[in-house]
Amino acid sequence: MPEYALGLVETRGLIAAIEAADAMVKAANVVLVGKERTDPAMITIKIVGETAAVRSAVDAGAAAAQRVGTLVSTHVIPRPAEGIEDLIFARGARSLADVEAELLGHDERSEDSDEEAEDDGGPEPSEPEGLNAEDQAYFRKLAAMSVHELRRHARGISGLPIHGREISRANKQELMEALLKARNN
Structure with missing residues (x-):
């Protein structure tokens, strides 16, 4: 040291x-x-x-x-x-x-800087197959959000399969999948 x-x-x-x-x-x-x-x-x-x-x-x-x-x-x-x-x-x-x-x-305290790095470095999530028109529009809306915005949005959704710290650690793809699952349930 x-x-x-x-x-x-x-x-x-x-x-x-x-x-x-x-x-x-x-x-x-x-x-x-x-x-x-x-x-x-x-x-x-x-x-x-x-x-x-x-x-x-x-x-x-x-x-x-x-x-x-x-x-x-x-x-x-x-x-x-x-x-x-x-x-x-x-x-x-x-x-x-x-x-x-x-x-x-x-x-971990500088969550915003980590999220910006995730946004810049990773490829855009691909749209899952078999979505109806309404879910496709929702998916595009989610894809336009930053990871920080997705996390904030996820914390306000009930029935989400991930909770608490899992939301904080989830990447954009994981958040979008969880939000789509919660929407379809």
């Missing part, structure tokens, strides 16, 4: 920690990788990102924590040694590869 920095903000109390974490992720392109809690209600929030982004995020988090609670300390480690990854990343939580992908802009 030498190309990233680790930022730490330690607070006393949960409210200050939550406020610090919120301010940090809003202030710069950083990824919240965990929190550590000790018995006397001290909570350390851990973030990673590029060094300049981490420094500005830690400053913003420290200021926010001081406004609502007690700030204990802050620290930025510009290039942590690879051996301390076990201390940075909690067991069962995100892996280093997940965090690196998120920092490079391939995270």
Whole structure:
């Protein structure tokens, strides 16, 4: 992890920690990788990102924590040694590869950018055979929509065979097939 920095903000109390974490992720392109809690209600929030982004995020988090609670300390480690990854990343939580992908802009939170990539890269879905005129018109209407519009439309349809996260992960073809099935049922 030498190309990233680790930022730490330690607070006393949960409210200050939550406020610090919120301010940090809003202030710069950083990824919240965990929190550590000790018995006397001290909570350390851990973030990673590029060094300049981490420094500005830690400053913003420290200021926010001081406004609502007690700030204990802050620290930025510009290039942590690879051996301390076990201390940075909690067991069962995100892996280093997940965090690196998120920092490079391939995270789930940027759903719109993923959808634009899906729209541009894939071929247009082909019209299924055996549709009546009404279903053909509906299919063409769906094909004209972006993936984002299809997902929004799918969330408002009852009887859809896919739900929740499945809608978020479905590509254009899968969404169109599910919408056609729901229409015919």
